[in-house]
Amino acid sequence: MRLFTKLLAAVLILGASSAAHAGVKARETVFVGDYEPGTIVVMTGARQLFLVTGEDTALQYDIAVGKPSEQWFGTSWVSKKRVDPTWVPTPSMREKKPTLPASMGPGPSNPLGKRAMNLGWGTYRIHGTNSPNSIGSAASAGCFRMRNDDVMDLFERVHVGAQVVVLR
Template sequence: MMRPDRFALVVLLSALFAGPANAALEGADDRPEASVSIEGEPGTIVIKTSERKLYLVTAPGRAMIYDIAVGKPSEQWFGKSWVSKKRRAPTWVPTPSMREKNPSLPQSIGPGPKNPLGERAINLGWGAYRIHGTNAPRSIGSAASAGCFRMRNADVKDLFERVHVGAEVRVLR
C-alpha cells in the first residue's frame, strides 16, 4: 500500500504533467478499462499465461486488457520482475540458447518488418525476457515464443506509452 505522503506527491505530479502525458497518448488506441479481480498498484503489469492476457492495473479492481502470445510450455516462466528498459524500434539479437538451437540465425535484425520484436520492446529485469511487438501477429493468443510476451504492434505501442520503467511485473499461470 502506498504511504499517504507518497500518494499525495504522485497525485500532484500527475496533475502537473497531465498535459504532456495526454499528448504522448494521442494516437494511442482508445482502450477501455474493465473490472478485474487482480490486485496491484496502478501501473502494475499482471500477465496470466493460461488466459494469454496482459493486464495493466489502472485502479483498484480496474485494468486495461491486452491479448498476448506467451512462451512455449518448455520456455514459460512465472514470478515477479520489473520494467527495466523501454526501446522504440528495437534491434533483435538472438540469445545464446536460441543460437545453440538454431546456428543459422542472423547476428541481429534491425528495425523493420522482419524484426521479431516488432515496433517496441519493454525489457524485464536483468534478463533477456521482454514484452514486445511482433512480425507474426497471428501468433497472438498462442504459446509460441522463447519466453517473451508478444503483442500486436498497435497494442505494444499503446502499453509502451502507459507503463513506466520500474513498474512491477507479475507473471502468473
C-alpha cells in the same frame, strides 16, 4: 450499484481510449487483485496481459506467451524501454537455429516489432511482433508478444520500474 457505475465508467473510458488509439485492441475491464496502478499482470494460461489502472480496473491486452518449455512465473520489473529495437538472438536460440542472424535492426522482419520493454532479469521482454497471428498462442522463447498497435499503446502508459507479475 457501485459495480454498475464502475462498468459504465469502464465502457466510457474504453470508448474514449479507442477513439484516441485506432487499431488498439485493449479494453478496459473489471480486474480483481491487490495490485497498484501501473502494475502489469500477465495471466499466461489466459494469454492476456493486464495493466492495472485503478481499484478494480485494468486495460486488458491479448498476447502470445512462451512455449510450455520456455514459460516462467514470478515477479520482475520493466528495466528499459526501447523504440524500434534491434533484436539480438540469445546464444541458446542461435544454438537451436544456427541460421539466425547475429542481430537484426528495426524493420518489418524484426521479431520484436515496434517497441520492446526489457524485464529486470534475464533476456525476457514484453514486445511487439512481426507475427500477429501468434497472438493467443504459446509460441515464444519466454517473452510476451503483443500486436504492434497494442505494444505501442502499453509502452506510452508504462514507466521504467513498473512491476510485472507473471501468473499461471
